[in-house]
Amino acid sequence: MPRKPKTIKQYAITLLLRCVEVDADGRNIGYSYMQILSRIRKRFPIITYGGPYKGKPIQMTVKDLQKIAVHVNQDDPAARLPVRLRHKKHRKKRV
Numbered sequence: 517m518p519r520k521p522k523t524i525k526q527y528a529i530t531l532l533l534r535c536v537e538v539d540a541d542g543r544n545i546g547y548s549y550m551q552i553l554s555r556i557r558k559r560f561p562i563i564t565y566g567g568p569y570k571g572k573p574i575q576m577t578v579k580d581l582q583k584i585a586v587h588v589n590q591d592d593p594a595a596r597l598p599v600r601l602r603h604k605k606h607r608k609k610r611v
Contacts, residue, residue, distance in 0.1 A: 524560050524574065525584060531555060532585050535598045546598030549578045 521527040531552045535544040547555075556576060563569045588595055 523565065524556060524563075524576065527559060528552065528556060528576075528581060528584050529588055532581070532588060532597060533595060539599075544596075544598035546600055548601045549581050552581055553578065 521530055531547055534546060536547055537545045539545055553576060557574060560574050562571060562573055564571075569575075585597060589597055
């Protein structure tokens, strides 16, 4: 049975590497960054381990997750990150 990640970064890496589905072209699809952020915030609402931010709410952003994904991709050549769905921006309807 796999161990539970103890830190936010370890938990983020496990979610970044997790494959949710496979599309018609055979590509692995992972969670979107917003889904990963919401799961992290549910699991770690307040920082519990030591440091200057202990006891404060987590302030992780999508940019932080993208930086973690870049480091995982660069540091471990065997790790294959799944494709992420693009975040759809809401456009104003033209009248």
